[in-house]
Amino acid sequence: MTQVSMTVNGKAVSGEVEGRTLLSGFLRDSLNLTGTHVGCDTSQCGACVVHVDGVAVKACAMLAGEAEGAEVTTIEGMAKPDGSLSTIQQAFQDHHGLQCGFCTPGMVMSAAALLQDNPNPSETEIREYLEGNICRCTGYHNIVKAIMAAAGQDVSKIAAE
Amino acid sequence: MYAFEFERPTTVDDAVKALASEDAQALGGGQTLIPTLKQRLAAPETLVSLGGIAEMKGVCIGDSGEVCIGGATSHATVAAEAGQYPALAELAAHIGDPAVRNRGTIGGSLANNDPSACYPAAALGSNATIITNKRDIAADDYFQGMFTTALEEGEIITEVRFPVPEKANYQKFVQPASRFALVGVFVAKYSDGVRVAVTGASEEGVHRWSEAEEALSADFSADAISGLSVPADGLIGDLHGTPEYRAHLVKVMTGRAVTASA
Incomplete structure (x- = not known):
């Protein structure tokens, strides 16, 4: 067992982990931040996407020890300081960007990373960026629409398909 | 996972x-x-x-104009910072997905030498120099078959140096589930000749297509390879494509790469 320390959602945290402990496991089991979902555990589905030092990573494909000293943001850190939903989260709610909701934490974290790099992405760019996030309800259309809306684009003309 | 000890050295x-x-x-x-x-x-x-090794991260330009990439540099960083070699930056920008590109490294990809990985095609197609903690290895000597390289036990890729060609392009036909290359072809035109490296196709891993290199060195156009054919012997056959299908794709993707080279 070794000690790891990092900043998660702005708070300094530390804990004892095994060498093989994944970041997803540390977040969920040690910190009880269960918003980070583990869908496939084979790094394909993207439900576990979090931000590490400002970039999106799959928390199930990174060891907790690799995040030593890092700034980590999870879905629990996305709401505004007053507890209300962030722009992206609100857009997912407004545009029905979730059905069962299992993939949503990863979708929101990927969307946030995209909009950080590219504040006004095209529909094609959004779809390409979400290549590593799988929605098993196949609700992609409204997810893409929500992200376009979060970017401030007029989505009123985009029909629900 | 079985239990293991974890170390994160900084040098x-x-x-x-x-x-x-x-x-x-x-x-x-x-x-x-x-x-x-x-x-x-x-x-x-x-x-x-x-x-955790800072000295192994980053992209820079070498004395002879080559693009030098630290072994622990992520695909995302190469995509963003290797603009001096646009075909290489473009290749890095299409490996896996964004989250994978933020973690995956060039050294890791080359050390693993997956037969369907993208970077081996760029390294072999550019005759890059693989620099380790012990020695410099030319890409022509480095790749030794599927998941096999010239690396010895405990040897670390610290840097990879790519000579920048006049023109180059990488064309990947993605396997629709994994998004790995079903077949990928990297074409690079240097002043002393053209190199063509193929990934995804062969049971021997990444390899050069020498007939196409000769034809393209004489005439750098997609027409120059129209009369060539790729034998299916030794190519990978699986549920995603037969050896004959992959052989056909090698030629098609080579032609596309030549046409798209800039």
């Missing part, structure tokens, strides 16, 4: 020392190795992360 020297212990294994970005460990297909005693 190449310390990483080399840590890797000298029995059954130690280097960890790049872990985008292949961690899933492999989860499948219990590997059981190292110690995993030595190369992710």
Whole structure:
């Protein structure tokens, strides 16, 4: 067992982990931040996407020890300081960007990373960026629409398909 | 995963020392190795992360204009910062997905030498120099078959140097489920000739297509390879494509890469 320390959602945290402990496991089991979902555990589905030092990573494909000293943001850190939903989260709610909701934490974290790099992405760019996030309800259309809306684009003309 | 000790040295020297212990294994970005460990297909005693070694990260331009990339540099960084070699930056920008590109490293990809990985095609197609803690290895000598390289036990790729060609392009026909290359072809035109490297197709891993290189060195156009054919012998056959299908794709993707070269 070794000690790891990092900043998660702005708070300094530390804990004892095994060498093989994944970041997803540390977040969920040690910190009880269960918003980070583990869908496939084979790094394909993207439900576990979090931000590490400002970039999106799959928390199930990174060891907790690799995040030593890092700034980590999870879905629990996305709401505004007053507890209300962030722009992206609100857009997912407004545009029905979730059905069962299992993939949503990863979708929101990927969307946030995209909009950080590219504040006004095209529909094609959004779809390409979400290549590593799988929605098993196949609700992609409204997810893409929500992200376009979060970017401030007029989505009123985009029909629900 | 089986249990292992985890070390995260901050210098190449310390990483080399840590890797000298029995059954130690280097960890790049872990985008292949961690899933492999989860499948219990590997059981190292110690995993030595190369992710904390600042001297192995980043992109720079060498004295002869070559693009030099630290072994622990992520695909995303190469995509963003290797603009001096646009075909290479473009290749890096289409490996896996964005989250994978933020973790996966060039050194990890080349050390693993997956037969369907993209970077081996760029390295072989450019005759890049693979620099380790011990020596410099030309790409022509480095790739030795599927998942096999010239690396010795405990040897670390610290840097990769790519001579920048006049024109180059990489065309990948993605396997629709994994998004790995079903067939990928990297074409690079240098003043002394054209190199064509093929990934995804062969049971021997990445390899050069010498007939196409000769034809394209004489006439750099897609027409120059129209009369050539690729034998299906030794090519990979699986549910995604037969050896004959992959052979056909090699020629098609080479033609597309030549046409798209800029």
